[in-house]
Amino acid sequence: MTNLLIRIPGIAWLLTGLGLTFAIFASGFASIPNLLNIGVQSSILLLLALPMTFIIMTEGLDLSMGAVLGLTGVVLAMGLVRGNGLWTSFAVALGVGLAFGIVNGLLVVKLSLPPFVATLGTLGVAQGLALVITDGESIVGIGPGLPKLYSSTWIGLPFSVAVAIVLYGVFHFLLYYTRFGSYVFAIGGNREALVLAGLPAGLYHVAVYALGGLMAGFTALLLTGRMNAGHPAAAIGMEFDAIAAVIAGGTERQRGNGWLPGTLLGVLTVGVLKNGLNVLALPSSLQVASIGVLLIAALLIDSLRKRRT
């Protein structure tokens, strides 16, 4: 409990402080349309950050998530261009994402590769595949089905925000109320104990990465819907935002200490930071740099706090 009390302030204060600063200094930031816009922008990131939280809790990392999202995005768009129907194309995109997730899991768990190298390799493969199948071009002409779904509203909320809320609920339930969730905590905290208890720790560990790939495939629905096209380089670097959000949100790489509400706050912090700098008309390149600063600052605070205790 004390742990929670120490943790909540960090990211929550940061988010509140950033929000207030932008509300005062960036005119137009605190308007309803702009806040909804932050929600829409953050929903894609949240979908990646949720499984990334699980992965980081298992002392892992998935650098391939952005590239896999880019690949599944063009796969989805190509299916739609061919007239395969929305759900068929979506299923194919999910399948491709899942396949990459399983490969990542097998590389990390069965071949015991360091996660950042294994997923850096699959990053190259996914990015390369996306380039090869599209010839480096955008896929346009995806028809009206997906854009219509994307621009629909559910009980007054934009589609992507509604999806993000539902999926947050699913992941929260998964982590805190199911056996799978307890195993996720245990893999990072005390893997040996799981193995000694006769549980297939390796299987669950692979499943965590598989979930990451699956979610990258799922996110393709929102990304391609938002862009109304598929582009092989559309999601490059998005995994970095996700990693920064998770770590800023207080999930620790050691000891399997994950905190899913923190990830939600971390995602919103990244969203507010990017949007606020955008409203202040700072170039998008500096927004990328600011996320780098956020990540290193979060790590720094974490490391200082650990040294004090």
Place this chain on the structure above:
Amino acid sequence: VKYRLIGVAMLGIALALSSDAFLTVSNLLNVLRQASLIFLSASGLTLVIVGAGLDLSIGANVGLSACLAAAAIKSTGMLSMGFGAGLACGMAIGILNGLMVTQLRLPPFIATYGMLWMLYGVNYWYMKGDTIYGFPPEFRALGSGNWLSVPIPVYLMVAALLAGVIFTRYTTFGHEVYAIGANAEAARLSGIPVGSRLILSYTVSGAMAGLAGVVYLARLNSAEAGIGDALLLPAIAAVLIGGTSLFGGSGGLLGTLIGAIILTLVLNGMNLLTINTNWQPLVTGMIVLLAASVDSFTRRRTESRA
């Protein structure tokens, strides 16, 4: 190293059989020229990985160093200023990486990964989408010129290799980096100043990335913000193919040289066989996975034997 040389020979023979254009002097020199760039950026990285660290920022470092060098040459008109700017930028980034890893005790891959995106952002902001191009021929010679009909970057590669091999094999510093990589705690207990040695290894990595940036600039004769983005994966591939273990404590620069040549042969062969360049990141990614798997496999086998 022996097996890897056989690998180079077999790749060479296969390529020679499948393409007439491969076994020409100009193409082979071209392979060496391309390999030299990969080697320069991978050489400092090798040292970092030997010390059980990692530097994911080298691609972005090459990019920023190249752009700063380009801007310095354009604004001062002096080649030495460009050279100095590139090297200083690379070295400063390396020092920052080293400080983050040793003083702040951040995990190397996350610290350098954060650095990657900071440099990326700063570079795109600094260049504002512009391209700086058109440099004096004396400068371009550094990347694309020949001396005694051998490309000049190849001399740089050989010089870096010799300096690196002497450094790692015949100086205390070199031995200490291997000791840290094999077991940092044991190294610390035996009185090795682990922190300062690691900072030095990251500094070398940064400086070599800066040098690679300057050479790359000289070869391309133009600089834009994305210039180094695609260089990280090949550099890591070269180190891993060369047999330097990701777990630290073993491997070396000679291996990385062979790794860089093998990788370039594969990419060059794909070019000669007119395979679309879009395939290159895919193949490089596969090679990284394969080499890392072999590394992990051999490590586990030796562990189970011990």
